[in-house]
Amino acid sequence: MLLNEGLMRVRELLQNDISTGQLGTSTDAVSQAQTGLQTAVSASDQSVTVSGTDKLITVEYELDSVTATGNTFTEFIVENSSDETFNRILFTGIAHSGDTEVHAKLRFFIRPV
Amino acid sequence: MTITNFKLGSSISDINSQLSNSPDELPLLITRFFEEIGLEEGTFKIGTRDVSGDGAWGKGFNDSGNTVNNLNWGASTAVWDADYANSPSYTYILNPSGYFNEHFVDDEFIDTGTSDCTISLGENGSIDFTDGEILQSEIINKTGATLSKATLYVNDSVITGDIDWYLQVDGSNWEAVTVGEEHTFTNAGSTGLKYKAVADGVVSIDTKYTTNNSIIKIKVS
Numbered sequence: 001m002l003l004n005e006g007l008m009r010v011r012e013l014l015q016n017d018i019s020t021g022q023l024g025t026s027t028d029a030v031s032q033a034q035t036g037l038q039t040a041v042s043a044s045d046q047s048v049t050v051s052g053t054d055k056l057i058t059v060e061y062e063l064d065s066v067t068a069t070g071n072t073f074t075e076f077i078v079e080n081s082s083d084e085t086f087n088r089i090l091f092t093g094i095a096h097s098g099d100t101e102v103h104a105k106l107r108f109f110i111r112p113v
Numbered sequence: 114m115t116i117t118n119f120k121l122g123s124s125i126s127d128i129n130s131q132l133s134n135s136p137d138e139l140p141l142l143i144t145r146f147f148e149e150i151g152l153e154e155g156t157f158k159i160g161t162r163d164v165s166g167d168g169a170w171g172k173g174f175n176d177s178g179n180t181v182n183n184l185n186w187g188a189s190t191a192v193w194d195a196d197y198a199n200s201p202s203y204t205y206i207l208n209p210s211g212y213f214n215e216h217f218v219d220d221e222f223i224d225t226g227t228s229d230c231t232i233s234l235g236e237n238g239s240i241d242f243t244d245g246e247i248l249q250s251e252i253i254n255k256t257g258a259t260l261s262k263a264t265l266y267v268n269d270s271v272i273t274g275d276i277d278w279y280l281q282v283d284g285s286n287w288e289a290v291t292v293g294e295e296h297t298f299t300n301a302g303s304t305g306l307k308y309k310a311v312a313d314g315v316v317s318i319d320t321k322y323t324t325n326n327s328i329i330k331i332k333v334s
Contacts, residue, residue, distance in 0.1 A: 002148045004322060010150055054236075054322045056155075056218040065164050076159065089157050091205045092257045099165035103201035107155030109216060111325040112148060 002112045007055050011110045015052040019081040020045055021061035021104065023073040027090065036085045037077050043068040044102075048078065055110040063102040071096050076104055156213060156222070156253065160203035206255040206305065211334060213253045213306075214327035217320035224249045230312070238320040242274070242312030252305030254333050261301040265308065266330040267292050274316030279309040280331070295334065306333060 022045040026038030044067070049060040059078055073094045078086045089106075096102055208214075215222060217234055225232065227249045230242040240248060254260065260282040267278070279287040283302025287309055290296040308331060318328060 002150065007150065014152070054218045055325070056216065058219075058221075073159075076157070087154055089207065091157075091159060091207060094159055094161065094204060096161075099163060100161035101164055101201070102159070103162055103203075104157070104159040105203075106157045107221075109153040109155055109214070109218075111151050111153060113151040 021048045024075040057108040059106045061104040158203040162201040213331045215329040240318040242316040248310040255305035262334045264295045264332045271319040275313040277311045
């Protein structure tokens with residue numbers, strides 16, 4: 001059977017591959033064939049903080065209050081350093097002004113199926 | 114050849130034995146069994162943190178641990194705050210296909226200030242209750258829309274004892290729910306979904322690392 005140690009190794013490989021997060025402004029529905037944001041805001045491409053515990057990966061993204069302001073963000077992705085996208089998430093809208101930072105947190109869990 | 118009462122998890126020699134040592138059958142059988150690893154996309158939170166500096170949390174001078182923004186320049190009690198004291202406020206808390214999965218690997222979604230049970234997470238962790246003690250979550254689902262229905266699922270195999278379960282979406286009214294049955298909220302709302310577990314007698318939830326499946330799963334519909 002798959003051992004916990006093997007699952008942890010898979011978690012570590014994924015954890016070490018995740019590199020950046022980015023926001024966009026499209027409201028197009030998510031489909032599995034997509035390869036990134038549909039309307040990317042390039043300045044929002046930021047390194048993420050990735051941590052791992054047991055089979056859990058936590059990705060934390062932060063956009064400061066002076067970068068990419070004036071946008072209302074509606075989509076988010078996590079990528080590796082080659083801009084290969086892990087997932088795309090849609091939400092109703094976060095307005096980014098000079099008075100606010102944008103914070104996002106995402107979790108992945110590795111487990112035998 | 115018909116295979117009956119086959120034991121999954123048997124060693125190859127055991128399997129061969131069950132197949133009456135038929136070497137022609139064994140490779141075919143082995144190719145039909147494989148193990149899979151799943152990647153579960155979990156909860157996503159996004160929001161903002163006010164860094165305008167017009168509140169008590171502003172980056173700046175701190176009066177001996179009490180964050181204020183009204184100290185005079187050069188005041189003897191002033192020390193520099195390197196970061197803002199306020200936390201992000203999450204506007205949306207979203208779950209893939211509406212399913213929140215709690216594995217209890219960490220306390221990200223546990224309201225540790227309100228829960229009065231004994232929470233000991235980690236490699237050999239457990240959550241232990243005496244009669245009447247509670248485990249309460251932080252907001253686990255917040256879409257901006259009114260939430261009106263939800264279904265709670267519980268992994269009974271890791272729970273000993275009886276728990277009364279409650280859900281809340283309007284920020285104030287807890288409603289008793291039956292595990293596995295879709296609940297329509299009397300007090301629908303958009304504040305965000307929380308759950309509460311109240312122990313009916315002594316209860317223990319085994320949360321150790323070997324638990325692969327979620328322990329609590331809540332579907333919003």
